[in-house]
Structures are given as structure tokens and as C-alpha cells.
Amino acid sequence: MQNTFKTIARFTYSSEAQIIKGRLEAEGIKVFLKDNITIDTDPLVSNAIGGVKLNVLAEDESKAKAVLNSISAYALDDNGNALICSNCGSNNISLYSTINSFKSLVHFIIGFVFGSLPLSARYEYKCDNCNTIVNFKKQ
Numbered sequence: 805m806q807n808t809f810k811t812i813a814r815f816t817y818s819s820e821a822q823i824i825k826g827r828l829e830a831e832g833i834k835v836f837l838k839d840n841i842t843i844d845t846d847p848l849v850s851n852a853i854g855g856v857k858l859n860v861l862a863e864d865e866s867k868a869k870a871v872l873n874s875i876s877a878y879a880l881d882d883n884g885n886a887l888i889c890s891n892c893g894s895n896n897i898s899l900y901s902t903i904n905s906f907k908s909l910v911h912f913i914i915g916f917v918f919g920s921l922p923l924s925a926r927y928e929y930k931c932d933n934c935n936t937i938v939n940f941k942k943q
Contacts, residue, residue, distance in 0.1 A: 809836055809859035812868050818844050821856040824872065831871055833864045848919075889931035889938055896932040904928070 815821040818840035825835045838857040843850045850856075860868040886895035903909050914920075929938040 808862045810862050810865045811838075811857045811859050812865060813858040813872060814855040815858065816850050816855050817847065818856045821858050824858060824875070827875065828858075828860065828868055828871055831867070833860055833868050833871070835860055835868075887929060887938060889934065889936055891936040892931060892934045894931055894933040897929050897938050898932055899927055900930050902928050 813821075813824065815824070818837065821837050821840060825837060828835045836859040838859060839853055840856045842853065843856055887897040888895055889897060903912055930936070931938055
């Protein structure tokens with residue numbers, strides 16, 4: 805029988821895919837990453853080629869998807885508790901990069917002009933349901 809692979813997930817960066825790959829391999833699932841070396845060489849082409857593809861054997865597809873679904877995709881605080889939106893009460897909070905200051909804008913422009921990654925990046929938590937910016941302060 806010929807082994808066929810199924811793509812079960814796509815990631816913007818190979819570091820994200822490597823973490824999930826390790827988790828799946830810990831469950832005894834054989835994993836193959838596609839386009840990870842291309843994206844490691846030039847991260848700006850990630851969206852153009854569809855990101856890093858995480859492939860598993862067709863026979864392991866349902867088991868792998870179950871493992872993926874068990875992994876939380878949303879933000880947690882330092883104690884492992886889900887962050888809660890102050891506006892709608894949802895725990896669907898994600899981390900996004902943003903340009904919210906003059907310094908981050910200048911670094912973005914320098915990175916864009918010279919074809920390199922930005923020297924500095926700013927991040928913020930945003931609710932995926934109501935798009936409210938969530939202020940998360942470490943205590």
C-alpha cells in the first residue's frame with residue numbers, strides 16, 4: 805500500500821509548526837513538514853506559498869486532528885488561565901503584532917525598504933469576537 809500524506813494544518817512560521825510537530829510525534833504520529841525550509845530562508849514568502857504545511861499519514865489524520873483540537877489556540881496568563889475580554893466576556897483572545905507608535909513604524913519601514921525583518925515589534929491582545937484590545941497586565 806502506498807503511504808499518502810494529508811495536510812492537516814498550515815502555519816505562517818516554521819517555529820509554530822515545529823512545536824505542533826513535536827506534540828504529534830509524542831503521540832506516535834509520523835509528521836512531515838512541507839515548505840518549512842523555504843520559509844526559513846525567506847519568511848516574507850509565507851503567505852504567497854501558503855505557509856508551512858503540516859502533513860500526516862492519511863491513516864493518522866483523525867487522530868492528529870483530535871490532538872490539534874485539544875491544543876488551546878488562545879492566549880493564557882502566567883497561571884495557565886484563559887484571558888477574558890472585558891467587553892464581551894469571551895476567552896477568544898489572540899496575540900497580534902501592531903504598529904502603534906512612531907518607533908515601531910520607523911522600524912517597519914526600515915525593514916520593508918531593506919527587505920529584512922523589523923528591528924522591533926509591538927504586540928497586543930485582541931478579542932477575536934468583538935475586536936476589543938484587551939489590556940493584560942502581569943501581576
